[in-house]
Amino acid sequence: MTDPTAVFHRVRQLVPSDQELVYVTDDTLVTEAITLMHGGGYDQLPVVAGDEILGVFSFREFALRLNSQPQLLKHGLKSLVVEDFVEEVPLVRETDRLDFAVRQLRSSGTVLVGDQNSLLAILTGEDLVAYLHRLAEPYILVQEIELGVRALIESCANETVMSGAIKNALSSKYSADLSRMPVRIEDLTYDEQINVVVNGRNYPLFQPAFGRHADAVGLQLRPVGDLRNAVFHFRRPLAVVEVELLVETRDWVLRRCRRFSARLKGGDENVA
Incomplete structure (x- = not known):
């Protein structure tokens, strides 16, 4: 028990x-x-x-x-x-x-x-910082990944175009009741955001921000979904290798954001 x-x-x-x-x-x-x-x-x-x-x-x-x-x-x-x-x-x-x-x-x-009469340990502020960092790191990494992906998506399409992209990717999922289908990117789950990006009809729209190959994007981003659920629903602590995967994915998203931002500032819209 x-x-x-x-x-x-x-x-x-x-x-x-x-x-x-x-x-x-x-x-x-x-x-x-x-x-x-x-x-x-x-x-x-x-x-x-x-x-x-x-x-x-x-x-x-x-x-x-x-x-x-x-x-x-x-x-x-x-x-x-x-x-x-x-x-x-x-x-x-x-x-x-x-x-x-x-x-x-x-x-x-x-x-x-x-x-x-019995000394067990000594604690300092550094020990507290290290402990809180271990607790917070998965949450911070997931936040950076999810918000970074959303920022890349939003940089590629306005609301009208985004609504069409969402329909392309999610119509079959919500076919029983299309009124329930989200119309804004911020209303999508993390997994739905990835599905919108890598959808075959949509990917040319998002290719400048995410790179040439939709399959590579899916392989990089999809594993985060299960880890996100484990973290935010307090299902279990993440293993070290899983935290390392989040770090790797966060770094990948950050590189894409930096690259896309630099190309836009340089006036080059063909950033893929």
């Missing part, structure tokens, strides 16, 4: 799957902590004392503290320990809601995941 709460975004989903939790104790020398951070590419490290989570040691806090308290360097850099540069940051649970973690990240830039 599926847990119905699993559909809600939680803090645990922000934690990178490959994150290796590295921390230092409060008595660690600053020079050792900096060496560890530099070697691992970290901007900050959690600081613990026994079972207690104290906060984080960061390049930012270290620089700010030295700037405001230069006397800390009285005995030299090698004498400093991270305890004197700990920054307290919010502690969130892995089951907390995403929006709660976002508010904490906006205020502090870093949060620790766990409880006061």
Whole structure:
């Protein structure tokens, strides 16, 4: 049985799957902590004392503290320990809601995941951006593809010509009730738009924008329809290879738009 709460975004989903939790104790020398951070590419490290989570040691806090308290360097850099540069940051649970973690990240830039005696992960704004990008990327790609295709279609025909092209491609589909047949391009489904473009009677009209071969256009654009439905109806997450297909198709549509726009600006209407 599926847990119905699993559909809600939680803090645990922000934690990178490959994150290796590295921390230092409060008595660690600053020079050792900096060496560890530099070697691992970290901007900050959690600081613990026994079972207690104290906060984080960061390049930012270290620089700010030295700037405001230069006397800390009285005995030299090698004498400093991270305890004197700990920054307290919010502690969130892995089951907390995403929006709660976002508010904490906006205020502090870093949060620790766990409880006061058990550290599980560290999260930064970069982790949030990466997570939201993974969520949003399929939607953005589908939007760019669909709107790009529509823009190319609209650049080839006015409303009157478009109405005729729609009839050529879709009359048989709506033969039982022609009054239901769309007359505007924005009222068509994605698949119907592709059918209008690659229709044998219509393609000479759209060839300048889409290229010489209708079959190639169909092969490039049709697979997006099923992926679009999976994305917008929340049927399933897309596999990496499917997202890559959307990226490839978006790039193809963008190239067609750029090429067509450049030829029109140059006064060349034979852009195929």
